[in-house]
Amino acid sequence: MKDTLVSRRAVLAGTAAAGALSLTGFPARAEPQWKKYAGTTLEVILAKGPRGDNLQKNIKEFTDLTGIQVESEQIPEQQQRQKAVIEFTSGKPSFDVVHLSYHVQKRQFEKAGWLADLSGYLKDPNLTAPDLVESDFSAAGLQYAKNDKGQMLSLPWSVDYFILYYNKELFQKKGVAVPKTFDEMVAAAETLTDPKEGTFGFVGRGLRNANMTLWTNFFLNYGGEFLDAKGNILTDGPEAIEATKMYQRLLTKVAPPGVSGFNWMESMASFTQGRAAMWIDGVGWAPPLEDPAASRIVGKVGYTMVPAGPKGQYSATYGDGLGIAQASKNKEAAYLLCQWAVSKAQGSRLLQAGGGVPFRNSILNDAEVRKGVKLPQEWLQSVIDSAKISKLGLPVIIPVAEFRDLVGAGVTATLSGADPATELKKAHEQFRPILERSEKS
Amino acid sequence: MSGVSATETAPAQPDTATREMPGWQPPSYWPFVLPALIVVLAVIIFPWAYTVWMSLHEWKVGAPPTFVGLANYIRLPSDARFVESVWHTLVYTALSVALPLLLGTLAAVVFHAKFPMRGFLRGLFILPMMATPVAIALVWTMMFHPQLGILNYLLSLVGLPPQLWVFHPATVIPSLVLVETWQWTPLVMLIVLGGLAAIPSEPYESALIDGATRWQTFRYISLPLIMPFLFIASMIRMIDAVKSFDIIFAITQGGPGSASETINLYLYSVAFVYYDVGYASAIVVVFFALIVALAAALLRLRQRTHWNDAGGVA
Numbered sequence: 001m002k003d004t005l006v007s008r009r010a011v012l013a014g015t016a017a018a019g020a021l022s023l024t025g026f027p028a029r030a031e032p033q034w035k036k037y038a039g040t041t042l043e044v045i046l047a048k049g050p051r052g053d054n055l056q057k058n059i060k061e062f063t064d065l066t067g068i069q070v071e072s073e074q075i076p077e078q079q080q081r082q083k084a085v086i087e088f089t090s091g092k093p094s095f096d097v098v099h100l101s102y103h104v105q106k107r108q109f110e111k112a113g114w115l116a117d118l119s120g121y122l123k124d125p126n127l128t129a130p131d132l133v134e135s136d137f138s139a140a141g142l143q144y145a146k147n148d149k150g151q152m153l154s155l156p157w158s159v160d161y162f163i164l165y166y167n168k169e170l171f172q173k174k175g176v177a178v179p180k181t182f183d184e185m186v187a188a189a190e191t192l193t194d195p196k197e198g199t200f201g202f203v204g205r206g207l208r209n210a211n212m213t214l215w216t217n218f219f220l221n222y223g224g225e226f227l228d229a230k231g232n233i234l235t236d237g238p239e240a241i242e243a244t245k246m247y248q249r250l251l252t253k254v255a256p257p258g259v260s261g262f263n264w265m266e267s268m269a270s271f272t273q274g275r276a277a278m279w280i281d282g283v284g285w286a287p288p289l290e291d292p293a294a295s296r297i298v299g300k301v302g303y304t305m306v307p308a309g310p311k312g313q314y315s316a317t318y319g320d321g322l323g324i325a326q327a328s329k330n331k332e333a334a335y336l337l338c339q340w341a342v343s344k345a346q347g348s349r350l351l352q353a354g355g356g357v358p359f360r361n362s363i364l365n366d367a368e369v370r371k372g373v374k375l376p377q378e379w380l381q382s383v384i385d386s387a388k389i390s391k392l393g394l395p396v397i398i399p400v401a402e403f404r405d406l407v408g409a410g411v412t413a414t415l416s417g418a419d420p421a422t423e424l425k426k427a428h429e430q431f432r433p434i435l436e437r438s439e440k441s
Numbered sequence: 442m443s444g445v446s447a448t449e450t451a452p453a454q455p456d457t458a459t460r461e462m463p464g465w466q467p468p469s470y471w472p473f474v475l476p477a478l479i480v481v482l483a484v485i486i487f488p489w490a491y492t493v494w495m496s497l498h499e500w501k502v503g504a505p506p507t508f509v510g511l512a513n514y515i516r517l518p519s520d521a522r523f524v525e526s527v528w529h530t531l532v533y534t535a536l537s538v539a540l541p542l543l544l545g546t547l548a549a550v551v552f553h554a555k556f557p558m559r560g561f562l563r564g565l566f567i568l569p570m571m572a573t574p575v576a577i578a579l580v581w582t583m584m585f586h587p588q589l590g591i592l593n594y595l596l597s598l599v600g601l602p603p604q605l606w607v608f609h610p611a612t613v614i615p616s617l618v619l620v621e622t623w624q625w626t627p628l629v630m631l632i633v634l635g636g637l638a639a640i641p642s643e644p645y646e647s648a649l650i651d652g653a654t655r656w657q658t659f660r661y662i663s664l665p666l667i668m669p670f671l672f673i674a675s676m677i678r679m680i681d682a683v684k685s686f687d688i689i690f691a692i693t694q695g696g697p698g699s700a701s702e703t704i705n706l707y708l709y710s711v712a713f714v715y716y717d718v719g720y721a722s723a724i725v726v727v728f729f730a731l732i733v734a735l736a737a738a739l740l741r742l743r744q745r746t747h748w749n750d751a752g753g754v755a
Contacts, residue, residue, distance in 0.1 A: 085503070085716060208698050257608075258605050261697045399715060401710070405714075
């Protein structure tokens with residue numbers, strides 16, 4: 001590793017000098033040497049979705065810019081995660097660049113040492129465009145991308161804040177104001193619920209595992225912290241119990257029947273059919289909500305921040321990034337690709353199509369880019385506001401999936417009337433040994 | 442398996458006489474046994490032994506394995522999710538063997554009688570069997586939807602209150618069994634129909650002369666004679682139901698909560714979501730023991746009913 005770095009530096013120094021000469025003494029940071037790795041072929045493994053689409057659709061631009069060929073495949077999220085882990089474990093992954101879900105894989109990837117350190121590349125003017133600087137990424141993005149030694153192990157690609165979607169028409173009909181706090185939200189939901197009409201005040205994920213991404217919005221706003229300084233899990237403490245009570249209250253009293261089996265898809269169906277007045281979920285669902293072919297509430301959707309709890313106002317934040325396999329032989333070329341994928345041009349397209357929200361402030365704050373956003377400006381505003389109150393939505397531990405399954409099952413059980421404190425205690429009795437084992441190994 | 446070894450060894454027997462030679466020579470049937478032996482070793486024995494070996498290790502994907510002896514097995518009884526999943530598997534299996542067996546036999550009796558359009562209706566009846574389980578699962582998921590599904594609409598037509606079907610822990614397993622039953626009743630019907638067709642008509646004629654009722658004819662003639670077929674059908678159903686994954690995963694993913702999580706689904710999570718290979722292997726070993734026990738129980742039952750005496754038909 002060290003050898004290749006040294007030789008690369010030496011080579012780059014030479015070419016940089018040549019480049020500087022040709023610019024006749026122009027001293028500022030120039031464009032990186034895009035063409036240096038022309039002829040290389042990169043393999044990319046993507047999770048299926050708008051980010052992957054956006055990359056694949058415009059990849060010709062990257063190839064034109066660099067001469068690097070890119071072979072990419074999109075695989076459904078869950079299978080993509082499995083494939084990546086299995087290939088990494090084999091020691092010879094078939095891909096150079098991997099699309100990773102931070103909230104699920106961060107700790108696992110870091111601990112296993114599967115990703116290359118990009119910190120050096122970021123500081124290298126021959127590899128990095130002048131506008132790409134660390135401080136341009138939002139705090140949550142950096143928190144996700146850096147390990148505890150401060151090394152950048154990936155480039156943050158797209159962030160997912162949880163926001164409150166509401167049905168303006170139903171709100172107007174009942175004369176309800178947009179809630180700013182949980183208490184107001186409960187009151188509003190109660191007013192808006194009308195079982196005879198088949199409309200309900202609130203809908204959200206009740207399905208085990210999926211529900212944890214919603215639940216943490218309550219947990220954080222009740223002042224919850226996932227881990228203490230020693231890494232002990234705290235999600236069965238008093239904040240968690242209060243949060244679960246709130247969750248239970250909303251999903252049993254003012255939500256459609258069967259909500260305990262709802263994932264985002266069923267929740268969205270209720271909301272787009274005008275059967276639910278409020279829905280808390282990721283920012284990424286605006287395009288289908290505003291699509292006349294898929295939604296009955298086009299133009300009637302309001303977007304705002306998750307209401308405040310008694311201990312603060314936070315938006316549970318998730319995200320994905322692009323990392324480079326430590327075992328890859330084309331790290332520099334792969335870095336150019338990652339850089340292009342998170343570039344302003346690509347990020348603007350993503351944002352404007354509503355397919356994702358870039359982690360880079362320079363994109364979000366650019367008036368020109370914002371003008372091009374086809375979704376309602378209210379949506380964009382909710383994104384920008386949520387960025388300010390964003391907080392990581394899941395504990396950064398290896399057994400995230402077990403956490404979501406076990407605690408999620410307990411939380412789902414409260415929807416059939418079980419007691420929150422008892423269920424959380426039971427779930428954590430099962431989860432704690434798993435966490436201990438994984439941190440020890 | 443026993444069938445294979447029987448045919449492999451049978452032709453070798455005449456050779457034993459010619460093998461009276463000084464010094465040891467490999468039996469002449471070896472070349473014939475070898476290919477089968479290699480295949481069995483490679484695809485059954487080796488993976489099996491390797492699984493047992495893995496189950497004795499703390500083996501997380503991404504970390505080197507460490508030997509832990511029986512620790513993974515000791516963990517099992519205190520793992521509430523595992524214990525629950527065993528229970529779910531047993532209930533699910535019992536129901537999805539019994540219901541198709543009952544309804545399939547009934548259907549076979551009906552379709553054994555001669556009536557117009559019988560061939561066409563038989564063909565229609567076995568259609569569910571031909572569909573892809575995951576596609577079926579997605580269609581049923583929509584039908585189960587508490588607000589938008591057709592099942593609740595049908596219930597409302599006969600004045601029954603709407604149900605939560607797969608969206609409630611208490612009704613999720615029966616609802617899934619409903620899908621299994623719908624799909625696999627035709628298979629039982631086909632097998633039993635074969636059995637009924639193989640019964641000679643003489644016993645029925647003499648029963649008719651003796652004045653037996655239709656129920657008596659069925660109970661004392663048809664049923665004993667189709668017993669071997671029923672055992673085959675229940676064996677096939679049991680194997681299918683125990684290993685069932687696609688329908689459950691596609692409809693509920695083991696939910697709500699973990700109310701429909703069978704051993705198979707839990708196993709999948711442990712191995713491919715939690716990447717805990719060692720523990721998953723221990724679950725597989727126990728799962729295997731469970732299947733062997735169930736199969737042995739069924740075989741015992743079969744022997745007790747003397748099907749060989751009754752079933753000259755087989």
